[in-house]
Amino acid sequence: MLLLGPSIGTTVETLWAACARRLRGRYHVVGWDLPGHGRSDPAPAAFGVAGLARAVLDLADRIRPDSKFFYAGDSLGGAVGLELLLDAPERLESAVLLCTGAKIGSSEGWRERAETVRAEGMHTIMAGAIGRWFGPGFAQREPAVAGALLDALRTADPESYALACDALAAYDVRGRLGEITHPVLVVAGSEDKPTPPADGKLIADGVRDGRLVVLDDVGHLAPAERPEIVAALLDEHFGVPRARAEAGMAVRREVLGDDHVDRAIAATTPFTRDFQELITAYAWGEIWTRPGLDRRSRSMITLTALVALGHQEELAMHVRAARTNGLTDDEIKEVLLQTAIYCGVPAANTAFRIAQRVLATLDEGQP
Numbered sequence: 618m619l620l621l622g623p624s625i626g627t628t629v630e631t632l633w634a635a636c637a638r639r640l641r642g643r644y645h646v647v648g649w650d651l652p653g654h655g656r657s658d659p660a661p662a663a664f665g666v667a668g669l670a671r672a673v674l675d676l677a678d679r680i681r682p683d684s685k686f687f688y689a690g691d692s693l694g695g696a697v698g699l700e701l702l703l704d705a706p707e708r709l710e711s712a713v714l715l716c717t718g719a720k721i722g723s724s725e726g727w728r729e730r731a732e733t734v735r736a737e738g739m740h741t742i743m744a745g746a747i748g749r750w751f752g753p754g755f756a757q758r759e760p761a762v763a764g765a766l767l768d769a770l771r772t773a774d775p776e777s778y779a780l781a782c783d784a785l786a787a788y789d790v791r792g793r794l795g796e797i798t799h800p801v802l803v804v805a806g807s808e809d810k811p812t813p814p815a816d817g818k819l820i821a822d823g824v825r826d827g828r829l830v831v832l833d834d835v836g837h838l839a840p841a842e843r844p845e846i847v848a849a850l851l852d853e854h855f856g857v858p859r860a861r862a863e864a865g866m867a868v869r870r871e872v873l874g875d876d877h878v879d880r881a882i883a884a885t886t887p888f889t890r891d892f893q894e895l896i897t898a899y900a901w902g903e904i905w906t907r908p909g910l911d912r913r914s915r916s917m918i919t920l921t922a923l924v925a926l927g928h929q930e931e932l933a934m935h936v937r938a939a940r941t942n943g944l945t946d947d948e949i950k951e952v953l954l955q956t957a958i959y960c961g962v963p964a965a966n967t968a969f970r971i972a973q974r975v976l977a978t979l980d981e982g983q984p
Contacts, residue, residue, distance in 0.1 A: 618686040619644040622694025625781045626770040628655030636840040639848035649676055653777020660777040666788045670700035687855045689713040699790055702797045711800040713854055716809050716837045718816030719791040727786035731779040739775050746770055752808040752836040762841055794823030801827045802854040806835030830879045845887050865902025872938045912942040917952050924968045925960040936975040946976055
């Protein structure tokens with residue numbers, strides 16, 4: 618089971634539907650709405666982030682009693698995910714936390730917003746929503762998606778929304794992140810104003826097994842802004858049961874490094890997604906995992922092939938990978954000298970120039 622949580626002011630359907638449709642894993646997907654949002658009744662009393670986490674556990678137990686589940690949540694929904702990881706770790710397999718923080722905004726700011734909404738209604742916060750929620754130009758590129766999200770905000774119950782603001786005002790788990798031992802993927806938007814990437818980095822660095830992915834040109838609602846990328850990240854993190862793809866992704870990360878793979882995933886589009894999956898499953902999952910050659914040998918063969926074919930961008934990447942796989946600078950040099958004879962001096966000359974630049978960068982500690 619995969620439980621999906623919303624941001625304050627949104628509904629799970631408007632925020633997550635497009636992403637959920639793109640998931641490849643065979644999940645039982647269940648979304649929940651905040652009190653007074655979407656299909657949920659208005660809140661009868663204050664609830665707090667911990668109270669929302671207990672309600673999510675009650676929902677999970679009504680569907681699959683005492684079973685473990687995956688969790689993904691955006692903003693306040695991500696805060697609920699942190700509470701679940703802290704207060705009910707035995708119930709979670711792993712979590713993806715999007716556009717969120719261990720402390721979101723300032724307590725004073727949330728109390729002021731709650732007071733404004735209680736006094737004047739939801740229309741008073743509508744004007745700033747586009748700037749708070751979306752990356753540059755998104756509302757113009759995707760007016761239907763942005764309009765549905767803004768409608769959800771407009772029709773939210775004011776008192777319930779204010780109580781959600783109160784919950785965020787009191788919320789702060791920065792001092793407890795080290796207690797979290799589950800694998801946690803943190804997804805941040807480069808243009809997110811309420812929870813900038815630094816907030817996500819704090820979580821990823823603070824938990825014991827965390828990883829941060831920053832999506833370019835994305836604001837505060839990543840599942841709606843980049844549903845195809847978020848779906849791919851969820852599938853990867855939750856380990857979609859495809860043995861070859863899983864093995865391939867593991868080797869790909871070990872050889873190329875998390876930073877490179879995260880950038881490749883973040884840059885995936887619907888047009889390139891199938892190709893990325895093909896490379897992960899077959900190049901990395903079928904060939905690089907075979908027992909007949911060790912990774913050092915495979916790196917030497919790969920470097921030779923790339924020099925011969927003149928694939929310079931890939932060559933730079935695989936020089937880094939060769940270092941990771943245990944080749945010394947002298948061994949890389951010997952491979953390139955061999956290519957000078959069998960692939961041609963001009964090709965080797967270019968390869969030496971690329972390799973020298975990459976190795977120098979690695980020696981300086983740059984990625």
